[in-house]
Amino acid sequence: MRVYRSLIIAACLGVLLSACGAGESNVTTGNRTxxxxxxxxxxxxxxxxxxxxxxxxxxxxxxxxxxxxxxxPVTLEPEPGVAERWEISxxxxxxxxxxxxxxxxxxxxxxxxxDYVWSWNRALHPDTGSLYAYMLYPIVNSEAxxxxxxxxxxxxxxxxxxxxxxxxxxxxxxxxxxxxMDHYSxxxxxxxxxxxxxxxxxxxxxxxxxxxxVSNGAFTLEEWSLNRRIIIEKSEHxxxxxxxxxxxxxxxxxxxxxxxxxMFRAEQLHYTQTLPLDKIPAYRERENSPYVQAPYLxxxxxxxNTDRPPVDDARVRxxxxxxxxxxxxxxTVLQDTAIPAFAITPPDTLGYNPPKLFDYDPEEARxxxxxxxxxxxxxxxxxxxxxxxxxxxxxIAVAIQQMWKEALNIxxxxxxxxxxxxLNSVSQREFQVARRGWIGDYVDANNFLDLFLTDxxxxxxxxxxxxxxxxxxxxxxxxxxxxxxxxxxxxxEKMMLEEMPIIPIYTYTSKHLVHPSVEGIYPNLMDSLNxxxxxLDPERSLNME
Amino acid sequence: MGRxxxxxxxxxxxxxxxxxxxxxxxxxxxxxxxFDSEKAVLPExxxxxxxxxxxxxxxxxxxxxxxxxxxxxxxxxxxxxPGRSVNEILGSGLPVTAELGFYALCFALMIGxxxxxxxxxxxNTKQDYxxxxxxxxxxxMPSFLLGPLLVLVFGIQLEWLPIAGWGDLPGDKILPSIxxxxxxxxxxxxxxxxxxxxxxxxxxxxxxxxxxxxxxxxVTQHALRGGLIPVIAxxxxxxxxxxxxxxxxxxxxxxxxxxxxxxxxxxxxxxxxILGTTVFLSTLIVLFNLVSDVIxxxxxxxxxxxxxxxxx
Numbered sequence: 043m044r045v046y047r048s049l050i051i052a053a054c055l056g057v058l059l060s061a062c063g064a065g066e067s068n069v070t071t072g073n074r075t076x077x078x079x080x081x082x083x084x085x086x087x088x089x090x091x092x093x094x095x096x097x098x099x100x101x102x103x104x105x106x107x108x109x110x111x112x113x114x115p116v117t118l119e120p121e122p123g124v125a126e127r128w129e130i131s132x133x134x135x136x137x138x139x140x141x142x143x144x145x146x147x148x149x150x151x152x153x154x155x156x157d158y159v160w161s162w163n164r165a166l167h168p169d170t171g172s173l174y175a176y177m178l179y180p181i182v183n184s185e186a187x188x189x190x191x192x193x194x195x196x197x198x199x200x201x202x203x204x205x206x207x208x209x210x211x212x213x214x215x216x217x218x219x220x221x222x223m224d225h226y227s228x229x230x231x232x233x234x235x236x237x238x239x240x241x242x243x244x245x246x247x248x249x250x251x252x253x254x255x256v257s258n259g260a261f262t263l264e265e266w267s268l269n270r271r272i273i274i275e276k277s278e279h280x281x282x283x284x285x286x287x288x289x290x291x292x293x294x295x296x297x298x299x300x301x302x303x304x305m306f307r308a309e310q311l312h313y314t315q316t317l318p319l320d321k322i323p324a325y326r327e328r329e330n331s332p333y334v335q336a337p338y339l340x341x342x343x344x345x346x347n348t349d350r351p352p353v354d355d356a357r358v359r360x361x362x363x364x365x366x367x368x369x370x371x372x373x374t375v376l377q378d379t380a381i382p383a384f385a386i387t388p389p390d391t392l393g394y395n396p397p398k399l400f401d402y403d404p405e406e407a408r409x410x411x412x413x414x415x416x417x418x419x420x421x422x423x424x425x426x427x428x429x430x431x432x433x434x435x436x437x438i439a440v441a442i443q444q445m446w447k448e449a450l451n452i453x454x455x456x457x458x459x460x461x462x463x464x465l466n467s468v469s470q471r472e473f474q475v476a477r478r479g480w481i482g483d484y485v486d487a488n489n490f491l492d493l494f495l496t497d498x499x500x501x502x503x504x505x506x507x508x509x510x511x512x513x514x515x516x517x518x519x520x521x522x523x524x525x526x527x528x529x530x531x532x533x534x535e536k537m538m539l540e541e542m543p544i545i546p547i548y549t550y551t552s553k554h555l556v557h558p559s560v561e562g563i564y565p566n567l568m569d570s571l572n573x574x575x576x577x578l579d580p581e582r583s584l585n586m587e
Numbered sequence: 588m589g590r591x592x593x594x595x596x597x598x599x600x601x602x603x604x605x606x607x608x609x610x611x612x613x614x615x616x617x618x619x620x621x622f623d624s625e626k627a628v629l630p631e632x633x634x635x636x637x638x639x640x641x642x643x644x645x646x647x648x649x650x651x652x653x654x655x656x657x658x659x660x661x662x663x664x665x666x667x668x669p670g671r672s673v674n675e676i677l678g679s680g681l682p683v684t685a686e687l688g689f690y691a692l693c694f695a696l697m698i699g700x701x702x703x704x705x706x707x708x709x710x711n712t713k714q715d716y717x718x719x720x721x722x723x724x725x726x727x728m729p730s731f732l733l734g735p736l737l738v739l740v741f742g743i744q745l746e747w748l749p750i751a752g753w754g755d756l757p758g759d760k761i762l763p764s765i766x767x768x769x770x771x772x773x774x775x776x777x778x779x780x781x782x783x784x785x786x787x788x789x790x791x792x793x794x795x796x797x798x799x800x801x802x803x804x805x806v807t808q809h810a811l812r813g814g815l816i817p818v819i820a821x822x823x824x825x826x827x828x829x830x831x832x833x834x835x836x837x838x839x840x841x842x843x844x845x846x847x848x849x850x851x852x853x854x855x856x857x858x859x860x861i862l863g864t865t866v867f868l869s870t871l872i873v874l875f876n877l878v879s880d881v882i883x884x885x886x887x888x889x890x891x892x893x894x895x896x897x898x899x
Contacts, residue, residue, distance in 0.1 A: 068756070088669045095624065171635035173628060189631050245639055246669040268671075268679040269843035270753065297847070298838045300735070305751045305841070308742055462619025462856050469627065479625075499627025 067309035068292075073559050073580035076289035078573070081302045083315035085269045085295035089250040091229040092165045092172045097481075098315075102293055103226045105274055105573045106257040110139050110158070110208075110223040115564045115572045118392065118485050120220035124153060124230070124258065125208075134215030141206040144281035147232050148255075148262045155202035160242070161230040163195045169243035174227030177483070180216040214519045217527060218486035225483060232256040260286045260574040269295055287562075287577040303555065306332075309584060312557040319434070322377050325555070332555045332584060336565030339391065340481035340550035341383050341490070344427065344442075348504040348543050350474045352423055357414040359542040364400055365407035365449035366442060372548055375441050380548035385535055386480070387490040388549045391567070394487045394528045397536045404449040411450050419451030427456045429477035430464040438547070439477070468502055476502075479550070485568060487531045488514065494538050505543035510534050558582040592881065599873045606869045607657070607862065611650055614853075614861050621666035621856045640666060653862070662863035667855045673863035676848055683753055684844035687836070688829035690760060691768035692822070698768075699775025700818065704806065706776070707783035707814070718776060725773030734766040734839040751841040763840040767833055771825055775818055783814035816886055823879025827872040 068079045086099040091107055094100070112123040126142040145153040162181075165172050166188045179185045182199030186192045199211030212219065222228055233242075235256040240247035248254060255263045260282070261274035275290035277283065294311065296302035299318050305311045317325070317333070325333035346353050353359055368382035381389070385396030400406075408418070416422045427442070429435040439456040446454055459467060467473050480500075482489045491514050492498065496506040513534040521527035552569035559582045562575040622628055622636050637643045641652065656663055662673035702718040709715055741762060742750035749759040786792060787810055795805045834846030845864065852860035 085668075087667055088671075090670065093669050095626075168631050168635050169639075171632045171639065173624065173626070173632055175632065176629065245636075246664055246671075248670055250670055267843060268676060269847060271755070294841065295843075296841060298841070301751055301839055301841055304735075304738055304743065308746075308750050310749065310751060310756075461854060462617070462623055465623045465625065466619045469623070499629065 069309040069312055069557055069559065069584070070580075072292075072312060073578050076287070076578060078288055078291045078560065078576060078578065079310065079312045080291050080293050081296040081305065081311045081314040082272075082293040083295070084297050086272070086293075089255070089263070089266075090245070091226040091231060092161075092170055092174075093245050094226070095173050098293075098295070100226055101571070102272060102274070103229070104224075104259070104570075105261045105291065106255070106259045106263055106277075107226065107229045108259045108280075109225070109229055110141075111220045112572065113221070113224050113485075113568065113570055115562075115566065115570065115575055118566055118568060118570070120224065123224070125223075128220075134217070135212045137210040137212070137219065138203075139208040139210070141208065142281050143206060145258065146279040146281065148257050148277050148279055149232075150279050151232075152205075153230065153258060154205045155208040156205075157230045157233060158208050159195075159200050159202050160233045162198075162200050162228070164231065164236075164242050165227060166195075166198065167243050171245060172227060174225070174483075177222050177225055177227045180212045180214070180219055180222070182211045182213055214516075216519060217524070218484055218488060221484040221486060230258065232258075261288075261290065264290070271295075282574070286574050288573060291573055306555045306557075309557075311555075312560050312578075313563070314555040316553050317555055319377050319379065322379060322553070330558065332557060334554050334556050334563075334565055335379060335551050336569070337381060337388065337390075337567060338481075338550040338552040338569050339388055339485060339567045340479060341386055341388060342380070342438075342477075342479045342547045342550060343383070343386065344545040344547065345468065345473075345476045345478040345502055346543055346545065347471050347473055347475070347502075348541075349471070352414070352416070352425065353474055355414045356541055357410045358416075359545070360400075361407040361411040361414065361450060362446065363407075363542055363545045364403045364410070365446055366545065366547070367402045367445055368547060369402065371438065371441055371445075375437050376548065379551050379553060381551065383546040383549045385539060385546055386493070386544065387487045387531075387535060388482075388567070391482070391487050391490075392485045393524070394531060396487070397532055397539065399536065399539050407449055411452075416450075416452065419453075422452045425452070425454050425474055427454060427475045427477070428459055428464060428467060428473050429456070430461045431458040435477050442547075471502060471504070475545075478502075478544075481550070482568070487528070487535070488518070491531060491534055491538070494543065503543035505538065505541060507537060507541070510537050557584055559584075591884070592877065595877050595880070599870075599877070602873060603866065603870055607654070607866055608650075610862055610865045611653065612646075614856070614858050615646065617856065619856055621858060623856075640664065653859075657866070662866075663859035665857055665860050667852070667857040667860065673859050676860065677845065677863060677867055680843065680845035680848055683842060684830055684833050684837070684846060687753075687760070687763060687767060687833055687842060687844060688826055690764035691771065691829055691833075692826060694764055694768035695771035695775050695825075696818075698772040700779050700815065702772075702776040703779030703818075704783055704811070704814070707780045707787060708802075708806070710784060715780075719780065722773035722776040725769050726777075728769070730766050730770065730835045731839065733769060734762070734836060737762050737766060738839075753840070753842045753844075759840075763836050763842055766839070767829060767836045771829070774825075775821065778817045778821055779815055782817040783810060786810045786814040789813075812886060816883055819886060820879050820883045822882075823875035823877075824872065827868070827875045830871060831868050 072079050082098045082101055084098040086102055087096060088094050089103055091103050094103060108123045110123055110125040111120040114121050124141055124145045125139040127140050129138045141153055141155060147153060162178060164170055166175050166178055166184050168188055168190045175188045183192060183197050187195060187198050201209045203209050236242060236249050239249040252263055252266050260277060260280045262277045264275045265273040272293040273290060276286050276288065296315060299316055302314045303317045303321055306314050325331050346359055348354055372380045372382050384398045387396040389395055427439050429439055436458060443454045443456055446452055468476050480490060480493065493500045494505050495514060496511050513530050518527050518530040521530055556563055559579050561577040561579055563571055622633055641649060665671050665673055665676060702722060706715040706718045738750045741748045748762055749756040752759045792805060792810055795809045833844055834850045837844045837846040848860060849864040852864060
């Protein structure tokens with residue numbers, strides 16, 4: 043017994059001691075070797091562009107794959123990617139992409155137009171079950187194909203005219219179509235690699251693993267340790283490799299934001315996905331602060347079930363919205379990390395600015411509530427707000443509860459629900475008021491306004507207006523100019539807001555800590571970071587005093 | 588002894604079977620499903636997904652299909668991580684969590700046994716109160732408090748140790764092991780103190796002292812063996828508890844272990860993963876309980892005599 047015990051103790055001591063000895067920080071090593079250490083927020087569910095749906099996945103997928111067109115990191119306007127140029131027909135419905143002859147897969151094979159035909163067949167095929175299949179719905183017959191109404195893919199408007207020319211025919215002019223080409227659900231995959239591991243439509247074959255994965259982006263997958271890290275390295279076959287500065291990137295699944303911030307302070311990370319709200323004031327005060335905040339293409343709002351009393355009355359909905367002091371909320375509860383919102387579309391969405399129909403106006407709110415039959419809150423039947431369990435949502439709900447009590451003298455109950463229960467309540471419309479956030483998939487007002495189409499899957503409010511539907515589905519796509527189109531969106535959004543099926547609360551911001559040695563990260567509305575443009579300058583160090 | 592082990596194993600089968608069945612039906616009765624997401628899922632997409640994971644079959648068929656796969660050691664594909672099987676995820680997380688648990692337990696034993704024995708030698712004096720007071724604090728201090736505190740002092744102020752990761756930087760295994768082990772160290776200290784106190788008052792200890800053995804030999808040769816039986820009995824469940832309970836520490840220190848998958852599976856409604864981790868951990872708990880019973884029996888002559896007479 044004694045012998046065993048001393049052996050165990052000796053072994054433990056040995057292990058602990060051998061592990062000792064402070065080394066160089068990740069940032070120092072990375073700056074020397076050209077590797078970026080990137081806090082990625084969560085373990086990616088996968089890396090198959092036609093399967094994944096989340097933000098952490100998109101960061102990696104967009105680094106190892108590339109679309110036909112990519113967004114300029116500053117202006118977000120489309121630039122050549124795999125396609126070196128494209129032509130759009132006069133009526134805006136036929137796109138001809140000319141694939142860059144230098145565009146290659148990571149195994150050295152040239153990319154062809156037929157790779158795209160095959161990949162989009164996979165992305166749209168009902169058996170694949172791609173959650174983002176609808177991204178390709180502007181293409182002729184694609185929706186019918188993915189709903190199994192037709193089974194012959196050759197009827198879908200995608201043709202390879204020759205090895206390097208891809209012709210895409212759309213149902214109607216779709217001004218944001220090039221934006222979609224930078225969304226991972228429209229990326230091409232390497233057909234032979236997928237077929238080696240299974241059928242075209244299989245979702246869970248190991249083709250995305252290290253060693254099997256063939257991709258076409260600026261980087262290639264080198265290591266994938268589950269829940270530990272993912273390493274990508276510069277690709278030698280990438281067409282624009284001379285403009286890629288980094289030798290590679292380490293992605294860490296930094297789910298715990300508090301730990302992530304500490305890792306940044308200890309120089310284990312160059313870049314964090316976000317940071318805890320209570321740390322922000324201290325970072326702001328710092329000179330040459332590593333804190334970077336920018337407006338983000340997303341809106342935080344309360345969804346209203348317009349079939350449930352008392353919020354079935356538009357006057358009540360307006361009263362609630364007018365009585366909400368968004369300035370105060372964003373200043374206090376949110377520490378100035380959000381922008382008050384008065385519409386669903388975020389401001390300056392590629393030049394589009396939404397209407398602002400109202401302001402904080404408790405007087406008018408009280409008048410509207412009285413008109414609806416609840417003067418000074420008398421006879422108020424009560425109202426419940428549901429939100430998914432999270433401290434930040436609770437704080438906001440409590441603040442709003444107080445504001446409504448003070449301004450309108452009405453009682454609100456707030457209740458939290460576990461994430462999947464909450465999703466179920468929202469989709470079954472088992473709520474009166476529910477917290478909701480919407481993050482745009484592409485930079486266009488359409489992505490926010492089509493939420494309110496009659497019976498749209500993400501509508502959940504019961505809002506329905508045939509004129510609104512007609513503008514979004516028919517008139518805006520056919521608009522001759524961007525100006526005319528934005529005017530139509532403006533009118534539609536105004537119509538929707540006059541019914542107030544939602545209470546807009548704030549526009550999100552992206553919040554990152556960026557080490558001073560990192561260059562080439564441009565804050566933008568999509569929080570879209572193209573790692574291709576990132577450079578490291580070891581001369582610049584973090585001053586945490 | 589062989590018979591004792593055999594019977595304990597037979598008893599374990601209905602326990603594990605009940606765990607499987609209850610878990611299987613409970614997770615499926617929870618609201619929401621694995622494919623619900625914030626963006627509405629088109630009905631045809633949902634049908635395709637359910638077909639790929641056999642969720643379109645009647646529930647009892649799914650249950651028997653699962654049992655059939657399980658009998659072949661196949662825990663099924665993960666719903667949340669397409670392309671990965673539950674076996675693979677368990678296989679990647681278990682070694683890390685087990686290693687973390689092992690170091691934590693070693694730390695707990697070193698500190699705990701030493702403090703407990705030390706305290707028991709002079710009960711109700713300062714030598715007793717100080718280590719036991721610290722043990723009480725250790726039991727009360729949750730790891731989500733201790734972990735960040737250690738990080739702040741040793742990682743950020745003193746810059747001695749890395750504050751996150753597992754095997755990425757030298758020394759990054761130390762802080763999580765101490766964080767996870769300290770609550771157990773405190774527990775072990777109390778257990779070994781109680782065990783030692785009982786033994787030290789026994790007749791055979793008095794005999795050993797009477798024949799003139801030095802105190803340190805009385806303690807190490809005669810008392811420890813009996814005095815640590817409660818600690819040994821605690822080790823089995825403790826190790827299983829370390830495996831299942833490492834979630835918090837794994838989250839604080841960004842460790843790629845099992846705990847994070849175990850907890851997140853429930854939030855994600857990742858049916859196969861919930862089942863796989865639960866079945867796996869309950870099997871481990873049953874096994875570790877058995878092992879610690881066997882060791883306790885082996886250490887305790889009275890129990891050993893009972894088994895050899897077959898009165899288990």
